[in-house]
Amino acid sequence: MDALTVLPSSFGYVIFTFLYSWIMLGYLAVKVGGARKKYDVKYPTMYSDKHQVFNCIQRAHQNTLEVYPQWLVFQTIAALVYPGLRFPATVQRHALSGLSASVLGVIWVTSRFSYAWGYYTGDPAKRMNGAYGYIGYFGVIILSISVALQLLGFL
Structure with missing residues (x-):
């Protein structure tokens, strides 16, 4: 049995x-x-005492790395049952069958660009331009919970 026969095509x-x-x-x-080059922030220094914009650029990356492992886990769990726009017949009867891990994932990833571009302005409040990413992030968590409940026979 190989992955191409086990995983849905979507x-x-x-x-x-x-x-x-x-x-x-x-x-x-x-x-x-x-930014390290532009603001002359040498490794292994994480943040600058002089350049707020560097800190914002660094923080946008760091924050994404802090959340990324959890997103990967929930994205993968959700995708095993809710991968794309078409689902197995056994899943279509559930209320969540209209959601797709791939669509939710694209929303989250795209929001990280918006988050970073807002942060890159040097005004940390503008990072909230990426707040719509919570739709994707919490969406795959909800789908993962649905997968767990299905496996346990509650759905």
Whole structure:
């Protein structure tokens, strides 16, 4: 039995969502590297005593890295049952069947760009431009809870 026979074909969308998140993390890392050069913040120094904008750029990346492992876990669990826009017949009867882990994942990843671009202005309050990401983040958590309840026979 191989993965291509076990996973639904729409899991391909989830894989592309993971790749999109990898691009996002790379982008944020490159921005920190550029800011280190611009503001002359040497490794291993994490934050600058002189440059608030550097700290905002660094913090946008750091915050994303702090949340990323949890997102990956819940994204993966949710995607096993709710991968894309089509679901197995056994799942379609549930109220959550209209939700898709891949769509929720794209919302979360895209919001991290908005979050970072707001933070890059040097005004930490503008990071809230990415607050819509909670739709994707909490969405995959809710779908993961649904998967757990289904496995335990409660749904």
